[in-house]
Structure formats: structure tokens, C-alpha cells
Amino acid sequence: MKRKNFIHLAVAAAALAFSIAAPAQTYKSEYKMSLVLGPAYPWGKGGEIWANLVRERTQGRINIKLYPGVSLIQGDQTREFSAIRQGVIDLAVGSTINWSPQVKELNLFSLPFLMPDYAAMDSLTQGEVGKEIFKIIDKAGVVPLAWGENGYREISNSKLAIKRPEDLKGLKIRVVGSPLFLDTFTALGANPTQMSWADAQPALATGAVDGQENPMAIYTAAKLHTMAQKHVTMWGYVADPLIFVANKDIWASWTEADRAIVKQAAVDAGKQQVAIARKGLAEADRPLLKEIAANGVTVTQLTAQERDAFVKATRPVYDKWKSQIGTSLVTAAEKSIAARKQ
Numbered sequence: 001m002k003r004k005n006f007i008h009l010a011v012a013a014a015a016l017a018f019s020i021a022a023p024a025q026t027y028k029s030e031y032k033m034s035l036v037l038g039p040a041y042p043w044g045k046g047g048e049i050w051a052n053l054v055r056e057r058t059q060g061r062i063n064i065k066l067y068p069g070v071s072l073i074q075g076d077q078t079r080e081f082s083a084i085r086q087g088v089i090d091l092a093v094g095s096t097i098n099w100s101p102q103v104k105e106l107n108l109f110s111l112p113f114l115m116p117d118y119a120a121m122d123s124l125t126q127g128e129v130g131k132e133i134f135k136i137i138d139k140a141g142v143v144p145l146a147w148g149e150n151g152y153r154e155i156s157n158s159k160l161a162i163k164r165p166e167d168l169k170g171l172k173i174r175v176v177g178s179p180l181f182l183d184t185f186t187a188l189g190a191n192p193t194q195m196s197w198a199d200a201q202p203a204l205a206t207g208a209v210d211g212q213e214n215p216m217a218i219y220t221a222a223k224l225h226t227m228a229q230k231h232v233t234m235w236g237y238v239a240d241p242l243i244f245v246a247n248k249d250i251w252a253s254w255t256e257a258d259r260a261i262v263k264q265a266a267v268d269a270g271k272q273q274v275a276i277a278r279k280g281l282a283e284a285d286r287p288l289l290k291e292i293a294a295n296g297v298t299v300t301q302l303t304a305q306e307r308d309a310f311v312k313a314t315r316p317v318y319d320k321w322k323s324q325i326g327t328s329l330v331t332a333a334e335k336s337i338a339a340r341k342q
């Protein structure tokens, strides 16, 4: 064989061998990330940080676009988990509340007064309970990657400063479409009504509902004081973590190296996102509350005794849901919280 032909043959053989060893990955030009809230909120900021880290670290091989307002599913936030599983959504940073209709164990974080403080929340998400929940999400058909945080959900309303469970009597309170919330607010004598976050804001603005519950970072960024929400009570009854996830087929379509990058980027973004979510609330003097009060809002802090009345009133709901969620998981959570470092 002539030398030139031999070289051609050798090059062709090498190319063939390479294509067998490393089949061309079919990457999409854009991956869709679902979020309830965009980058004006700590939640969306976390998604934005994640997308940017992934783009940088993969040199643009993985290009993620943000879809806030759960727009890929027309704002229907409690359908998000199914849509990720089905591939309508490629990636998401989602709240445990919105996914709890499909993954019952995620109701854990919505058990009233389970987590007294940030250390309690961290003991769950950063400990064995968090690992167990990731296994459950994986089994449910979605790839869990990292924890973030929406935050402690405080109650606001247009009528009065809530200090006792009796103050909630007859108040029409918007809640997310998750049954545990109906039970909690019914036990407190309120009149809970389920609607999406998109529908909640006009309902508050027009007075169709009297109140709502959400983290103070959302209250501030959404300017809920301009929607008649003049009274806030810091009761810290539940807190929702966020979870960074990917659709299974999308995950499988990436090289192992790229999967490692996407996961590490989620962990890094999650850490930054939690810090952003706690800003103004984790410091001893809670400066965010002063900003809110400066808008003419009454911010009510409960004494331990006052708070206890809410704990007692919701205890039957806790007990009922403890068995629905799974007694062993909830007991593990209680133990983890009791043993937390403060």
C-alpha cells in the first residue's frame, strides 16, 4: 500500500474507533428551567446562578433558559413535578409544597411547627432525612441535585394583627393547592382557599381574599403591602425548601463529566441561594422586618406562649399528617431536629 493511502486508511479507522468509543452526544441547543418566581426573587436568583454556572463551566455546551411563572405549564404550579417527569420541563428549582401532591413525603416540611428555626431546617436538608427524601424523589422519576430554600412562611392579612388562633376566625386565606394547608387553616378557624400564586396577587389586590402566607422575601419583592396586606405575624409555622432537579432522560443524555458539572453547579448555586433567601432575616435584629414596618405595615412578633396556642390548635393536623407522610420519616425528622446544633 502506498504511504499516502495508508495514512488515509489509518485516519479513517481512528475516526471510526473514536465515534464508537464516544458516540456523539445529542445535546439540545437550549434546556428549559421551570421556576415559580424569577430572578427578582431569591428563588429565581438561585435558578439564574445555576444556569450561569453551568453555561460557564461547560463552555456553553449546556445552555439553560429560565421559564419563571411556571409558564411551561401555564402557571399551574402543583403540576410541575409531573411535567418534569414527563419531559415538558428539563430542569427546575421547585418548592416542596408544589411537588407534595405527587410526592407525599414532601409534606414533611409543611407539618405545622415542625421546624422551630433555621438550624432545624438545616438539620433536615443537610442530614440523613434530606438524603432519604432525595432517594424518594429519584424513585418518583426525577433526578434530585441540591437543596435551596424558599423560606419561613409568615402570615399576612388586610384586617387585623393576628396574635391568637381566634384572630384567624372567618378570614379568607389564600393557600397553595396542597391538602395539608387546607387542614391547617381549617383547624385554626380560617376559611382557606386554594389558588396559584399567579391568581393570588389579583385576589389580594381586589380584596377577594383577606390574607396569605409566604416568606418575607416574597412579601417584599411582590410588594404585598400595596395589596392591602398591612398586618404581618411572624409565626414561622412552616418553611419550604427548594430542590434543584433534572428530568431523567435529559440527565442520561449528558456525558458523565457534564453531569458532574451540572450537579456541582446546583450545589454551589443552592448554597448561595439559601444565603440570599435568609438575608435580612437570619441576623439577630432582622433588618428586613424594619424595612417592611417602614411601609406602614404592623409586624407582630409572638411571645413563646402566644405561639404555643397555634401549636396546640394545629396539633391534630400534625398527628393526622404524620401517619400520611410516614411515621418513620417524621420521627427521624423530629429526632434530627432535637439533636441539632444551635
Ligand code: X2X
Pocket: 036, 037, 077, 095, 097, 098, 150, 176, 196, 197, 213, 214, 215, 240
Ligand atoms: O405559591 C406560593 O405561595 C409560592 C410562590 O410560595 C410557592 O410556589 C410555594
